[in-house]
Amino acid sequence: MANRFVVEADGGSRGNPGPAGYGAVVLDAASGEVLAEAAEYIGTATNNVAEYKGLIAGLEAAGAIDPDAEIQVRMDSKLVVEQMSGRWKIKHPDMKPLAARAQRLFPAGRVAYQWIPREENKHADRLANEAMDAGKAGRQWEPGRSSAGLAVAAPAGGRGGSATGVAAALEVPAAEPLAEPKAAPVGWAAPADLGAPTTFVLLRHGETALTPQKRFSGSGGTDPELSAPGRRQAEAAAAALAARGTIQAVVTSPMRRCRETAEAIATRLGLDVRVEDGLREADFGAWEGLTFAEVRERFPEDLDAWLASSKAAPTGGGESFATVARRVAVARDKLLARYAGRTVLLVTHVTPVKTLVRLALGAPPESLFRMELSAASLSAVAYYADGNASLRLLNDTSHLR
Numbered sequence: 001m002a003n004r005f006v007v008e009a010d011g012g013s014r015g016n017p018g019p020a021g022y023g024a025v026v027l028d029a030a031s032g033e034v035l036a037e038a039a040e041y042i043g044t045a046t047n048n049v050a051e052y053k054g055l056i057a058g059l060e061a062a063g064a065i066d067p068d069a070e071i072q073v074r075m076d077s078k079l080v081v082e083q084m085s086g087r088w089k090i091k092h093p094d095m096k097p098l099a100a101r102a103q104r105l106f107p108a109g110r111v112a113y114q115w116i117p118r119e120e121n122k123h124a125d126r127l128a129n130e131a132m133d134a135g136k137a138g139r140q141w142e143p144g145r146s147s148a149g150l151a152v153a154a155p156a157g158g159r160g161g162s163a164t165g166v167a168a169a170l171e172v173p174a175a176e177p178l179a180e181p182k183a184a185p186v187g188w189a190a191p192a193d194l195g196a197p198t199t200f201v202l203l204r205h206g207e208t209a210l211t212p213q214k215r216f217s218g219s220g221g222t223d224p225e226l227s228a229p230g231r232r233q234a235e236a237a238a239a240a241l242a243a244r245g246t247i248q249a250v251v252t253s254p255m256r257r258c259r260e261t262a263e264a265i266a267t268r269l270g271l272d273v274r275v276e277d278g279l280r281e282a283d284f285g286a287w288e289g290l291t292f293a294e295v296r297e298r299f300p301e302d303l304d305a306w307l308a309s310s311k312a313a314p315t316g317g318g319e320s321f322a323t324v325a326r327r328v329a330v331a332r333d334k335l336l337a338r339y340a341g342r343t344v345l346l347v348t349h350v351t352p353v354k355t356l357v358r359l360a361l362g363a364p365p366e367s368l369f370r371m372e373l374s375a376a377s378l379s380a381v382a383y384y385a386d387g388n389a390s391l392r393l394l395n396d397t398s399h400l401r
Contacts, residue, residue, distance in 0.1 A: 002110075003069040004029035007058035010076065010124035011050025012132060019135050020045035023127020024058030026065065029072060036061040039127040041135030042338075051077040052098035054128065055084070056337050059105040060330060067326075071111045076118040076125075085113045097340065097385040101333055104387075197382035198336050199343040199392070201247065202353045203237060203265075205257040206230030207375045214291055218281040218349075220318060221288025223256045233376035233400055234261040238268035240378075240399035241345065247271070249339055252347040253279040261376070262347040278331025281349035285318025310365035321351070321365055328355045336383055353379055360389035376400055 006029050011022035020043065026036040038057040042050060055073065062071055075081055082088040083099060090099050118125065131141040207230035210217045217224065226234060241247050251274045252262035259273070266273045287295045295303050305312040310321040319327075331352075335344065346356075354368045360381045361367070373379075373395055380393040 003066045005062045005069050005071050007062050007071055007073045008121055008124045009054035009058040010121055010128045011054040012128045013045055013047045013050055014132060017044050017046045019132055020050040021128050021131030021135060022050045022054030022057060023124045023131060024054045025123045026062045035065055037127060039131040039141040041131045041140055048079060049094055051080050053337055055080060056102050059102060063105055071106055073113045074116045076116055076121045078115055081113045081115045100387045101337060196341045197384045198340055199380060199382045201345045202379040203345060203347045204353055204373055204375055204377050205261040205347060206233035208257050211375050215289055216284040216287040218284040218288055220283035220285055225256050226260045234264040236399050237376050238265040241265055242268050246343045247345045248342045249344045251276050251344060253349060255280055258347045276331050278327050279348040279352050282324045282351045283319040285314040286316030287314045321368060324351055325355050328352050356381055357391060360391050
């Protein structure tokens with residue numbers, strides 16, 4: 001029998017539009033136990049945008065705990081409840097991509113929406129107000145300061161860190177990522193009213209000592225630093241990106257090689273670095289530190305299975321490509337919600353970059369083996385308001401020549 005969760009969400013804006021924040025809480029439907037909380041100050045926005053972002057955060061939190069759960073969403077926003085229930089049309093351009101994102105998180109048959117009076121939504125309301133108070137004080141909401149209930153970290157983690165405790169579940173793979181909607185092609189044939197896309201510039205980290213040796217180097221082994229050539233590559237990427245002048249935010253995998261690459265670039269651009277745990281490399285289990293030939297010699301059957309199926313994991317409890325894809329898709333959706341309409345540098349690894357490209361193209365899992373991705377290479381994907389994505393660049397190394 002599937003787990004049943006209640007998601008209560010709220011958002012607010014002091015000015016409408018004005019300083020805004022959201023709050024969300026996930027409850028066990030049977031016991032009423034608080035399973036997770038999320039809250040975030042989102043800058044200047046309207047009430048409705050904040051409410052939708054609260055809904056998305058609550059659904060992400062529920063999906064991270066159990067992607068197969070049945071969800072009862074309770075909100076005091078009549079607009080969001082009626083629009084997500086399909087009874088009211090979504091006309092405002094700011095609402096459409098947010099609603100589409102929320103709809104992708106769970107199949108429609110497993111989510112029901114209920115309007116409740118504001119006094120019955122006090123937990124989420126308190127979290128939203130705490131987030132706005134934090135923003136007023138020049139910081140983000142922190143779980144340790146919360147008085148709304150169970151205090152755990154928000155889905156995206158704090159600035160410069162990742163979620164801990166119960167919120168660590170927010171990085172657990174959720175549902176199998178959905179294919180991008182089949183709509184009109186983007187690019188030259190795209191409708192004129194889609195607005196500015198959200199663009200992810202994808203940078204693979206610079207070289208480590210393991211890179212030239214072509215050894216498996218994921219998140220389950222050592223955490224190597226950049227080599228001297230890798231540091232030079234990071235500086236070259238920083239110079240190229242500074243010359244372009246389009247990057248508005250920097251997000252990185254928590255792995256050392258990515259953080260060092262990101263810091264070099266962020267320092268050059270005068271930006272902060274946010275860590276997103278969902279962008280970490282796959283865990284290659286017992287293959288960590290080995291070459292492909294060594295894995296072939298020691299674990300031939302496991303390697304054949306891994307090459308044949310995205311659901312097969314490396315020897316010793318590593319992550320399958322399907323598991324990584326679910327994790328990366330959750331991180332993608334969180335970052336799209338956070339940075340809508342902006343150009344963001346994501347410093348990450350081979351598998352996450354290839355996965356984001358594969359999902360954008362709607363390509364099969366085996367396409368991961370048919371992409372070349374050099375150290376410190378740049379790729380780019382643009383995401384549009386109608387849910388479509390467009391690959392703009394792949395494996396560009398011109399800045400390293």
